[in-house]
Amino acid sequence: MSNKLAKKYFRMDKLPHIWCPGCGHGILMRSVIQAIDNLGLNKDKVCVVSGIGCSSRAPGYLDFNTLHTTHGRALAFATGIKMANPDLHVIVVTGDGDSAAIGGNHLIHAARRNIDITTVVFNNNIYGMTGGQYSPTTPTGDKGTTAPYGNIDKNFDLCKLAKGAGSTYTGRATAYHANLITKLVQKGIENKGFSFIEALSVCPTYYGRKNKKGDASDMMKHLKDASINVKAIKNKTNENLEDKIIIGELYNSQEPEYTEQYKKIINRFKKER
Amino acid sequence: MATVMEKELIINKKWCKGCGICVNFCPKDVLELKNGIVNVKDESSCIKCGLCELRCPDYAIYLGGLEDGEE
Known part of the structure; x- marks a missing residue:
């Protein structure tokens, strides 16, 4: 990242960050910043909220209004922020464990309400910070410290979950496709409603080592080889997509936004007075 | 404004953790x-x-x- 961009958006005294060598989160954080820079948003009008976990360290390095909250509750805090300050651009940076396990309920309800929050999930398929326990997105059969013989749970498809719960914008990209993340986050911020972006990261320290996936570069190469853009499979029905990561803009629609609906109620009673 | 080719590679050695991603993804084997x-x-x-x-x-x-x- 260029010095100019870094000095503009980072708390320089907090860097270098604490993420492990080769962790994909740094790439994803850069992509999010690039999206904010491309949109030319006023720094004081952006609020970045996170929960607990490796991913949730991100707001500590970012020079916006930031909030580091309790485990899984980033979306609950973000809902409060958005209700109190509807003109803020609220961006939630969260992890797979944070958003899909302990915060799963907050995720589905924020999506159901279609509140104008952009959620970026840094999905590294494992609980990295606490030592490599399997998470709801650890693929079936893969190992973690709490699943030494392989995980028997079926993993979540987070984008389908968000869409099913009512999110009006969903997209997926990987740390290898850094520019696509930027594009999706940009469109997510522009979308008036709940936007959900799943950003696949790499965790060479825990997930990679436990599952013999090689080093950071090998894992990045895997993301590249396993990904297929949703546009490329549009008119193909019999393609084998079992082990593929489908990336790109997956869903985009327009629904009434929560804070606007809330304001309408307030205005209705103001008139009656 | 400087053109692309006038730009130069700058390394911040204090921040590098040696993960090797840039080395492996460089198309011209520069690093x-x-x-x-x-x-x-x-x-x-x-x-x-x-x-x-x-x-x-x-x-x-x-x-x-x-x-x-x-x-």
């Missing part, structure tokens, strides 16, 4: 790891594509230019 830190092996073949900058998780390598306000 290497030296004592666990990234090092420019062959600057003359660099095409200034900026992929190292895009993929560096630690913001330790980037294309800098005069307008970037480098020290």
Whole structure:
């Protein structure tokens, strides 16, 4: 990242960050910043909220209004922020464990309400910070410290979950496709409603080592080889997509936004007075 | 404004953790790891594509230019 961009958006005294060598989160954080820079948003009008976990360290390095909250509750805090300050651009940076396990309920309800929050999930398929326990997105059969013989749970498809719960914008990209993340986050911020972006990261320290996936570069190469853009499979029905990561803009629609609906109620009673 | 080819590779050695992503994804094999830190092996073949900058998780390598306000 260029010095100019870094000095503009980072708390320089907090860097270098604490993420492990080769962790994909740094790439994803850069992509999010690039999206904010491309949109030319006023720094004081952006609020970045996170929960607990490796991913949730991100707001500590970012020079916006930031909030580091309790485990899984980033979306609950973000809902409060958005209700109190509807003109803020609220961006939630969260992890797979944070958003899909302990915060799963907050995720589905924020999506159901279609509140104008952009959620970026840094999905590294494992609980990295606490030592490599399997998470709801650890693929079936893969190992973690709490699943030494392989995980028997079926993993979540987070984008389908968000869409099913009512999110009006969903997209997926990987740390290898850094520019696509930027594009999706940009469109997510522009979308008036709940936007959900799943950003696949790499965790060479825990997930990679436990599952013999090689080093950071090998894992990045895997993301590249396993990904297929949703546009490329549009008119193909019999393609084998079992082990593929489908990336790109997956869903985009327009629904009434929560804070606007809330304001309408307030205005209705103001008139009656 | 400086053109792309006038830009130069700048490495912040304090921030590099030696993960090797930039080395492995460089299309022209310009970079290497030296004592666990990234090092420019062959600057003359660099095409200034900026992929190292895009993929560096630690913001330790980037294309800098005069307008970037480098020290």
